[in-house]
Amino acid sequence: MGLCRSLTPARCFKKKKGKKVRMNANAAKKRKVDAECRVFNQEWTTKYFVTNVGTKVVCLICQETVSVFKEFNIKRQRDREAR
Numbered sequence: 001m002g003l004c005r006s007l008t009p010a011r012c013f014k015k016k017k018g019k020k021v022r023m024n025a026n027a028a029k030k031r032k033v034d035a036e037c038r039v040f041n042q043e044w045t046t047k048y049f050v051t052n053v054g055t056k057v058v059c060l061i062c063q064e065t066v067s068v069f070k071e072f073n074i075k076r077q078r079d080r081e082a083r
Contacts (some may be wrong), residue, residue, distance in 0.1 A: 038069035048078045 040052035049060045057066040057074055059081070066077050 022048050040069055041071070044071065044074055050074055050078070 038075050039058065044057075048059045050066070051060060052058075053065075055067075057069060058064070059066070059077060061078075062081060064077060064081050066073050
């Protein structure tokens with residue numbers, strides 16, 4: 001896969017199955033969640049009924065895991081899956 005080295009996104013292309021496809025300038029550097037150094041907030045235990053087990057968040061109601069320490073993901077898990 002080619003990297004976008006040009007300053008203008010219109011000139012950035014990558015080959016996909018023999019075709020030239022325009023590549024977004026942001027596609028060259030994808031954001032990695034692991035690099036954000038998120039930590040478990042103890043307030044979430046009482047607010048969303050979850051606990052920290054190793055590198056995962058586990059729901060105390062349904063025993064489902066949430067892999068990313070983001071409040072939005074934890075709240076969504078409580079609202080949707082742990083009914």
